[in-house]
Amino acid sequence: MSRLIKADLLRTLKRHTFYVWAVVIWIIAFFIGGFQNYAEEQIQSEMSSLRLMCPLIVSIPTFLIVYGSDVKTGTIQCVVGRGISRSKVVYAKFIESVLFIAFYYTILCTSLHIKNSIIEVGITATQTLSLSLYILALFLCTVGYLAFSAFFFYLSWNTAVGIIGICFISMMLPPLFMAAQTHFKIPVSDMSYTGLLLKAYNDINVGSFPSTALVALIYLFAAVRITATVFERKEIEF
Amino acid sequence: MSETIIKLEHVTKSYGSHNVLTDVNMQVNKGDIYGLIGKNGAGKTTIFKMILGLSEKNSGTVSIDGSKNNRELMANRNKIGFLVGTKFYGYLNAKNNLKYFATIKGIPSKQINAEIERVLEIVGLKGVKTPFKGFSLGMQQRLGIANAILGNPELLILDEPTNGLDPQGIADVRNMIKRFREEFGMTVIVSSHILGELEHTADRFGFINEGTVLREITLDDLKEKQPAVEIAVDDLEKAKKVLSENGIKILREVEEKSSLEDFYFNLIGGKANE
Numbered sequence: 001m002s003r004l005i006k007a008d009l010l011r012t013l014k015r016h017t018f019y020v021w022a023v024v025i026w027i028i029a030f031f032i033g034g035f036q037n038y039a040e041e042q043i044q045s046e047m048s049s050l051r052l053m054c055p056l057i058v059s060i061p062t063f064l065i066v067y068g069s070d071v072k073t074g075t076i077q078c079v080v081g082r083g084i085s086r087s088k089v090v091y092a093k094f095i096e097s098v099l100f101i102a103f104y105y106t107i108l109c110t111s112l113h114i115k116n117s118i119i120e121v122g123i124t125a126t127q128t129l130s131l132s133l134y135i136l137a138l139f140l141c142t143v144g145y146l147a148f149s150a151f152f153f154y155l156s157w158n159t160a161v162g163i164i165g166i167c168f169i170s171m172m173l174p175p176l177f178m179a180a181q182t183h184f185k186i187p188v189s190d191m192s193y194t195g196l197l198l199k200a201y202n203d204i205n206v207g208s209f210p211s212t213a214l215v216a217l218i219y220l221f222a223a224v225r226i227t228a229t230v231f232e233r234k235e236i237e238f
Numbered sequence: 239m240s241e242t243i244i245k246l247e248h249v250t251k252s253y254g255s256h257n258v259l260t261d262v263n264m265q266v267n268k269g270d271i272y273g274l275i276g277k278n279g280a281g282k283t284t285i286f287k288m289i290l291g292l293s294e295k296n297s298g299t300v301s302i303d304g305s306k307n308n309r310e311l312m313a314n315r316n317k318i319g320f321l322v323g324t325k326f327y328g329y330l331n332a333k334n335n336l337k338y339f340a341t342i343k344g345i346p347s348k349q350i351n352a353e354i355e356r357v358l359e360i361v362g363l364k365g366v367k368t369p370f371k372g373f374s375l376g377m378q379q380r381l382g383i384a385n386a387i388l389g390n391p392e393l394l395i396l397d398e399p400t401n402g403l404d405p406q407g408i409a410d411v412r413n414m415i416k417r418f419r420e421e422f423g424m425t426v427i428v429s430s431h432i433l434g435e436l437e438h439t440a441d442r443f444g445f446i447n448e449g450t451v452l453r454e455i456t457l458d459d460l461k462e463k464q465p466a467v468e469i470a471v472d473d474l475e476k477a478k479k480v481l482s483e484n485g486i487k488i489l490r491e492v493e494e495k496s497s498l499e500d501f502y503f504n505l506i507g508g509k510a511n512e
Contacts, residue, residue, distance in 0.1 A: 007339075010341065075326065081322070082343055
């Protein structure tokens with residue numbers, strides 16, 4: 001499995017689009033939240049914009065880099081044929097996606113930090129820490145969205161289905177859960193992956209232990225395990 | 239007795255009600271060049287995919303180098319190099335594509351470059367810097383073979399390796415296959431729907447039709463089944479007379495023509511066989 005991860009990482013570093021996406025994310029992050037007059041206003045604006053855009057602008061390029069070319073080229077055939085089990089392929093791809101998401105979030109944070117240093121609205125260390133924690137929560141959200149959409153990808157062996165899955169899970173599902181929670185008075189939104197992670201962020205902000213993050217991580221690993229099982233059993237003509 | 243490297247017993251595969259393989263039994267011994275012959279759609283590629291774990295069987299057993307369980311089967315797959323279609327990354331050149339697969343195969347980092355140079359030289363792609371997306375069909379096949387022989391696997395599976403090649407390319411592949419066994423001691427399974435192609439290369443044959451391996455024979459069996467020799471004489475009429483005087487009946491007389499391949503190589507001055 002480690003050999004596959006190493007080979008994929010080295011291969012991706014030779015891919016131009018990997019760097020193009022990094023530049024695009026850097027530029028988008030620089031303008032995220034605009035340029036406000038007050039520190040609190042700036043942080044709030046950045047947070048709301050990040051929540052709206054981050055999962056998409058990071059997860060789509062990551063998905064295309066990690067999964068896209070395997071379907072297009074059929075190279076996965078050579079990997080499985082060399083004795084690497086399908087479940088190990090799923091785990092390896094998951095780890096790769098976490099690494100690439102981490103890389104793109106680092107680019108994003110660097111860009112935001114530079115902007116916030118330049119605009120001189122007096123952002124405090126506490127506000128920076130809060131923003132960083134929020135970005136960490138969004139990072140975990142993105143990892144989850146990608147892992148959940150990977151399930152649909154492996155099920156269909158189709159990149160487009162995976163991309164649609166990301167858009168649905170990150171953009172449509174949270175408001176749907178929220179509406180269901182409001183309408184039916186059942187805590188679907190609070191118990192959703194995103195809801196649990198945002199609750200964990202709020203817990204940390206008020207000095208409590210972010211126990212809901214642990215539940216979210218259980219969701220995440222369960223999704224990866226189920227995906228591995230599905231891919232192991234599915235008949236796919238490479 | 240020869241040691242078996244691949245054994246398929248009563249293997250069956252179907253997609254819904256469509257049977258792709260029916261009770262397939264096949265045995266390949268170490269050191270063989272095994273030719274799997276069958277028309278398009280006969281089930282050759284499915285057999286290969288089953289050996290490589292790319293397709294799941296419905297019943298029967300597949301054994302690689304004596305593997306007794308699934309764990310051993312998976313582990314022994316690393317002893318196989320294969321060409322089943324040419325699957326490479328378009329944006330990478332030959333060297334970088336091979337680097338990717340060499341890393342997956344577990345070839346030590348320090349040896350990777352030397353190994354890649356070696357296999358690229360064998361297939362005649364050394365020094366080619368073009369990305370894979372700019373490769374001709376022949377170059378793609380050559381890179382596929384280079385990938386298959388990375389790390390000197392014990393067993394080589396080549397599915398229609400001459401597809402899309404010109405006559406010189408076909409002759410080169412034929413020579414390469416012989417070289418793989420003679421120089422590197424590899425066992426080779428090669429499939430084709432062109433009989434003449436395998437006759438020049440393989441020494442054991444499996445005939446597959448509509449998902450069933452009908453028969454396995456050796457090159458010697460093939461000779462025994464045809465008690466005839468071909469001789470060239472300078473005076474045909476005189477030869478016929480001598481045979482007739484000695485009470486030997488001529489059962490069949492075939493007018494020999496140069497094959498298209500011979501004609502081509504005579505014309506361009508290349509070599510079909512070395």
